[in-house]
Amino acid sequence: MTKERELFDVTIIGGGPAGLYAAFYSGLREMKTKLIECQPFLGGKLNVYPEKVIWDVGGLPPTTGEKLIGNLVRQAMTFNPEIVLNEKVTGIDKDEDGLFVLRTASGRLHHSRTVILAIGGGILKPTKLNLEGAERFEASNLHYTVKSIGRFRDRTVLVAGGGNSAIDWANELSEFARKVYLTYRRDTLKGHEASVTMLERNGVVCLPNTEIIRLIPSERDEDLIGRVALKDLEDGAVxxxxxxxxxxxHGYERETDIIGNSGVRIEMKDEYCVKGTPSGETSVPGLFAAGDILWHEGKLHLIAGCFQDAANAVNRAKQYITPDAPGWGMVSSHNELFRERNRALKKRLFAELAGAPK
Ligand SMILES: Cc1cc2nc3c(=O)[nH]c(=O)nc-3n(C[C@H](O)[C@H](O)[C@H](O)COP(=O)(O)OP(=O)(O)OC[C@H]3O[C@@H](n4cnc5c(N)ncnc54)[C@H](O)[C@@H]3O)c2cc1C
Incomplete structure (x- = not known):
């Protein structure tokens, strides 16, 4: 049997918070687990905001997106699941034995008893500026994500967009930048009230009813933006x-073709979310969903919500394969699976304490 034809108990599509936690929990339920991610890295949407501080994950002091990715990945690897990166799943089918066959862009097939769909909003691509020649500045000072805040120290920054993401970056960059401007096409901003109020306190210069119409190269380097032409949409002045x-x-384009291209019929709530139950069941027996892609009554579209979804989806997958298995896993504090690991942890802690200065 080639590696490709190897049958897994659970195959998770998507390596964001929901997929990573599902990989951990699936190991805890002693299932043979594979996780497939189309990007060359794990972490999902957290990679969009690696330096932003996350406050609202229970039990975690404020942490950055990057640190949370590190922790999620470490936890996901606890039971050594198989991780496949750079692999885009293009469709989900069932064979004549009722087993899942995942088609991929590389042509490789993956075989599984159950599948957990954890694709978030799908494959995200930032909506680019619709201005001729704009792409040539992407290697220099036109950014669609902020990878490192330090880069903006003492610089004059124009943020474009009227939603939460633009408002948050304008506020965050104002701490480091010399000056921050915010251009948006509407009269008002569409963001959380507190963040909008903060713009003024942070000295961000808001430019409502304006639009970027031209990027003008710098005189010293033609691959660098030097100036931006802004049009006042009220009176046409530039x-x-x-x-x-x-x-x-300007938001993201989301690719969720996998749903429409599947042989199994996945019922949707709308164009963005799969309709499921609070336990993660979908319209397809054996196919479960978790995280942002799932909608159910009481759904929490937060990282914290991903964890409950993931554990539920794994528990249902376990019972799909073994109907008389318990509905949930033994809590980790009393779970025999951790006995040896707890011993090792305790040993390390004692060794550290013994070596610590008195
Ligand atoms: C700017 C911003 C700030 C945020 N701040 C917070 C916050 O402070 N607190 C909070 O709780 N939440 C926050 N969120 C929301 C949070 O990031 C999401 O709720 C969370 O990432 C959802 O996780 P997920 O695993 O469901 O999906 P995602 O994180 O979107 O991960 C899905 C993964 O699936 C992969 N994938 C998609 N399609 C395929 C395919 N066909 N084949 C293979 N792989 C595929 C994607 O590449 C991606 O890696 C924020 C979101 C944004 C955009």
Whole structure:
């Protein structure tokens, strides 16, 4: 049997918070687990905001997206699941034995007894500026994500967009940048009230009813934006703004073709979410969903919500394979699976304490 034809108990599609926690929990339920992610890295949407501080995950002091990815990945690897990166799943089918066959862009097939769909909002691509020649600045000072806040220290930054993401970045960058401008096409911003109020306190200059119409290269380097031409949408006037960086937050295009291209019929709530039960069941027996892609009554579209979804989906997958298995796993504090690991942890802690200065 080739590696490709190996049968897994659970195959998780998507390596964001929901998929990673599902990989951990599936190991805890002693199932043979594979996780497939189309990007060359794990962490899902957390990679969009690696330096932003996350406050609302229970039991975690404020942490960054990057640190949370590290912790999630470490936890996901506890039971050594098979991780396949750079693999885009293009469709989900069932064979004549009722087993799942996942088609991929590389042509490889993956075989599984159950599947957990954890694809978040699908494959995300930032909505780019619709201006001729804009792509040539992407290697220099036109940004669609903020990878490192330090880069913006003492610089003049124009943020484009009227939603939460643009507002948050304008606030966050204002701590480091010399000056931050915010351009948006509407009269008002569409963001959390507290964040909008903070813009003024942080000295962000808001430019409502304006639109970028041209990127003007710098005189010293033609691959660098030097100025941006902004049009006032109320009276048509055009003004040029000198900047060091342009951060565009015009949202994301989401690719969820996998759903429509599947042989199994996955019922949707709308174009963005799979309709499921609070336990993660979908319209397809054996196919479960978790995280942002799942909608059910009482759904929490937060990282914290991903964890409950993932554990539920894994528990249902376990019972799909072994109907008389308990509905949930033994809590980790009393779970025999951790006995040896707890011993090792305790040993390490004692060794550290013994070596610590008195
Ligand atoms: C800017 C921003 C800030 C946020 N801040 C917070 C916050 O402070 N607190 C909070 O709780 N939540 C926050 N969120 C929301 C949080 O990030 C999401 O709820 C969470 O990431 C959802 O996790 P997920 O695993 O369901 O999906 P995702 O994180 O979207 O991961 C899905 C993964 O599936 C992969 N995938 C998709 N399609 C395929 C395919 N066909 N084949 C293979 N792989 C595929 C994707 O590449 C991706 O890696 C924020 C979101 C954004 C955008």
């Amino acid at each position: 003004a040029e703004l000198e900047i060091d960086d342009l951060v565009v937050c």
